[in-house]
Amino acid sequence: MGYNYGDAHRSALRPGKSRLAGTGLVADELWLIGHHEVTGRPHLSLRALGVGLAGGLLAELMTAQVPAVIVHNGYVRPLYHRNGEPVARFARPGEPVAGRVLDLIMSERAPLSARDWLLFLGATAAADVAGRLELSGYVARPSGRRLWRDPPPVPVDRNWSHCALLRAHAALEAGRELTQYNALLAGLVLACGLGFRFADFPGAPGRAAEEATRALPRPLRELIAQVQLTGDQAVLSTRK
Amino acid sequence: MHSSPAAPARHSAVSQALARDRVGVLPVWFFLLSGIAPLTVTAGVVTSAYATTGLTGIPVAFLAVAVVLALFIPGYMAMSRCIVNAGAFSAFISRGLGRPAGVAAALMALLAYSFLQVGLYGAIGPAAEAEAQARLHLSAPWWAWALAAWAVITVLGLARVDVTGRVLGILTTAEIAVIAAEVIAGLARPAGGHLSWSPLAPGSLGTGGWGTIGVLAVVAGLGYVGFEAGPVLAEETRNPRRTIPAATYLAVAGIAVLYTAASFAMSAHAGLSHVVADAASQGPGLMFAMGGPALAGIAQFLFLTSLLAAALAFHNSCWRYCFSLSRERVLPAFLSRTGSRGVPTAASLAQSLTGLAVIAIYAAGGWQPMSDLFFAFGTTGGLGILILLALTSLAVIRFFSAGDGARAREPGWARLIAPALSAVTLTAIVILAVAHYATLLGVAPGRPAAWLLPASFAAAAAAGLAWAAVLRLCRPNVYATIGLGAAAVTSQLTPAPGGHS
Numbered sequence: 001m002g003y004n005y006g007d008a009h010r011s012a013l014r015p016g017k018s019r020l021a022g023t024g025l026v027a028d029e030l031w032l033i034g035h036h037e038v039t040g041r042p043h044l045s046l047r048a049l050g051v052g053l054a055g056g057l058l059a060e061l062m063t064a065q066v067p068a069v070i071v072h073n074g075y076v077r078p079l080y081h082r083n084g085e086p087v088a089r090f091a092r093p094g095e096p097v098a099g100r101v102l103d104l105i106m107s108e109r110a111p112l113s114a115r116d117w118l119l120f121l122g123a124t125a126a127a128d129v130a131g132r133l134e135l136s137g138y139v140a141r142p143s144g145r146r147l148w149r150d151p152p153p154v155p156v157d158r159n160w161s162h163c164a165l166l167r168a169h170a171a172l173e174a175g176r177e178l179t180q181y182n183a184l185l186a187g188l189v190l191a192c193g194l195g196f197r198f199a200d201f202p203g204a205p206g207r208a209a210e211e212a213t214r215a216l217p218r219p220l221r222e223l224i225a226q227v228q229l230t231g232d233q234a235v236l237s238t239r240k
Numbered sequence: 241m242h243s244s245p246a247a248p249a250r251h252s253a254v255s256q257a258l259a260r261d262r263v264g265v266l267p268v269w270f271f272l273l274s275g276i277a278p279l280t281v282t283a284g285v286v287t288s289a290y291a292t293t294g295l296t297g298i299p300v301a302f303l304a305v306a307v308v309l310a311l312f313i314p315g316y317m318a319m320s321r322c323i324v325n326a327g328a329f330s331a332f333i334s335r336g337l338g339r340p341a342g343v344a345a346a347l348m349a350l351l352a353y354s355f356l357q358v359g360l361y362g363a364i365g366p367a368a369e370a371e372a373q374a375r376l377h378l379s380a381p382w383w384a385w386a387l388a389a390w391a392v393i394t395v396l397g398l399a400r401v402d403v404t405g406r407v408l409g410i411l412t413t414a415e416i417a418v419i420a421a422e423v424i425a426g427l428a429r430p431a432g433g434h435l436s437w438s439p440l441a442p443g444s445l446g447t448g449g450w451g452t453i454g455v456l457a458v459v460a461g462l463g464y465v466g467f468e469a470g471p472v473l474a475e476e477t478r479n480p481r482r483t484i485p486a487a488t489y490l491a492v493a494g495i496a497v498l499y500t501a502a503s504f505a506m507s508a509h510a511g512l513s514h515v516v517a518d519a520a521s522q523g524p525g526l527m528f529a530m531g532g533p534a535l536a537g538i539a540q541f542l543f544l545t546s547l548l549a550a551a552l553a554f555h556n557s558c559w560r561y562c563f564s565l566s567r568e569r570v571l572p573a574f575l576s577r578t579g580s581r582g583v584p585t586a587a588s589l590a591q592s593l594t595g596l597a598v599i600a601i602y603a604a605g606g607w608q609p610m611s612d613l614f615f616a617f618g619t620t621g622g623l624g625i626l627i628l629l630a631l632t633s634l635a636v637i638r639f640f641s642a643g644d645g646a647r648a649r650e651p652g653w654a655r656l657i658a659p660a661l662s663a664v665t666l667t668a669i670v671i672l673a674v675a676h677y678a679t680l681l682g683v684a685p686g687r688p689a690a691w692l693l694p695a696s697f698a699a700a701a702a703a704g705l706a707w708a709a710v711l712r713l714c715r716p717n718v719y720a721t722i723g724l725g726a727a728a729v730t731s732q733l734t735p736a737p738g739g740h741s
Contacts, residue, residue: 104254
């Protein structure tokens with residue numbers, strides 16, 4: 001895989017560009033899958049969805065053209081060149097949200113657990129990714145203010161949201177080529193509890209989720225596992 | 241490229257931000273009390289126990305069970321530091337006694353919590369009926385009120401309304417205050433004008449014959465159910481190693497003092513020779529009558545809210561257990577599917593349907609809700625919890641005996657001596673209770689309920705063992721992760737084909 005998400009983001013902003021192809025950013029796709037395609041209401045609790053979106057943001061950093069971080073043994077660790085220089089110094093994301101996440105990771109003196117990052121980033125991930133999608137034109141805020149808060153963003157076109165779901169489901173279709181992007185997206189969809197969205201597709205999936213994600217590099221599989229672990233704990237938590 | 245080594249994170253902005261969201265001892269303590277529901281136990285369980293069993297050693301039984309739990313807690317806490325799993329009992333038993341035992345324990349736990357939750361409708365109905373009659377002059381049968389409460393619990397359960405935090409803090413504080421006031425009033429006016437301390441003497445445990453110690457222990461143990469939930473919050477506390485044990489010991493000590501005092505005050509106020517008959521005729525009123533009419537009115541209202549809060553707390557415990565087991569794929573996957581509220585809808589509805597069926601059966605059968613549903617189901621649930629505590633103690637011993645490294649660093653008291661003592665004591669209690677189950681239920685020996693109810697746990701265990709065998713044969717990857725909980729997903733990571741690491 002390895003995409004330049006700065007280019008992907010700028011490409012998405014180009015006027016007239018078809019948005020059926022998505023932004024190419026994992027967290028964006030997860031946001032569209034995780035919210036109702038018409039009302040914009042989240043399909044999961046904010047805590048669980050936030051964990052999934054945080055996982056998407058970390059996945060973007062791990063799958064960039066020049067990956068700057070890795071998930072290893074339960075920790076999110078910056079990557080370094082052989083000369084000791086952090087990769088992030090020379091490969092900053094062009095997209096602001098990913099850039100902020102990378103800055104936060106690099107500002108920590110020692111690696112923190114993936115769970116801590118998922119919880120911390122998850123607190124604001126939904127809003128951050130929604131803002132990014134708003135800039136890309138995928139979501140919009142309805143006109144008219146509510147008394148106490150801004151109206152939540154809603155997808156502009158339900159087909160764009162559905163295409164995100166199609167890309168995730170493609171990883172589970174036996175007759176389709178399995179790409180790393182689709183496998184990663186499907187893994188994160190299932191890990192954060194959005195697997196029920198696949199129930200709308202007719203017939204049983206031809207490829208098991210474990211099979212789809214097995215070919216991913218171990219750090220990505222570990223990230224998916226940590227998202228599921230943290231998401232499950234969020235469900236079991238007595239706090240919302 | 242290479243990654244940096246891990247080191248303890250200090251002064252981390254992220255850690256500090258997360259720490260602000262974490263809780264200390266007091267919120268954990270209140271969380272533990274949420275499932276304990278003090279007025280439910282004192283006004284509901286204790287009065288029913290006096291009336292149903294005819295035994296007067298209930299006050300000292302609470303103290304005795306507190307001692308047993310004090311032996312149980314060290315090993316339980318030590319193991320919870322090694323294993324993070326919301327389905328604590330079954331996970332601990334899996335890791336200590338093997339996966340088949342873990343599956344058996346999981347089904348027994350689900351059954352026990354379900355008994356506890358469903359049984360509460362047998363008290364909610366009559367309590368609501370009395371309140372509605374007294375305050376609103378509305379008349380409806382107990383089961384109608386129970387169904388109304390069932391509907392409320394179903395909706396709140398699906399909406400993921402945990403009565404925690406400030407609301408619970410206020411309710412719990414009010415309950416404790418009312419109980420304290422009733423205790424003071426009751427002790428200030430003992431029967432015959434003088435206070436007899438005999439109900440607190442250890443010899444009182446044997447007033448109905450020493451074989452009935454098990455019966456008294458089950459009744460008292462029911463009052464402590466919920467104390468074991470501390471490890472569920474381990475990940476959300478600032479210092480789990482200190483916070484969870486502190487809150488747990490605090491909860492057990494507080495419960496012991498409160499329930500001992502309340503049951504003793506009822507016995508002292510009514511008189512040792514009259515407390516059983518008065519409990520049979522007055523029910524929860526035995527407690528409310530110790531204070532004046534105003535206090536009684538407040539107590540009756542809080543009794544109803546306590547029952548509802550307990551029913552909701554146990555309802556949520558049931559779906560959390562279902563969710564954990566479903567995530568491990570011991571139970572079907574659809575039980576872990578969550579909606580926008582973060583509640584596994586199917587699991588929540590399954591528990592609700594169980595409650596509906598039981599209310600309907602009892603209403604159709606015309607059985608007594610307080611004795612035949614609330615007390616019978618509640619004490620049976622309590623028996624299940626005691627069985628699980630005994631098995632967990634054995635699991636603790638086995639787990640630490642097989643381990644090294646971090647496990648070996650736990651003190652010998654926590655990993656061997658205390659759990660051994662609690663395992664022996666709890667096993668003896670369970671055996672005695674089962675042998676005298678008719679006394680517990682207040683029925684003649686040989687009646688079906690006297691063996692059907694305890695036998696239900698044996699049936700659940702057998703089903704669990706059989707299902708574990710099926711999983712081992714047909715789904716070995718699922719069998720391999722039993723007891724690992726959410727961490728099962730990280731335990732199964734293997735290198736990808738092609739040499740990726």
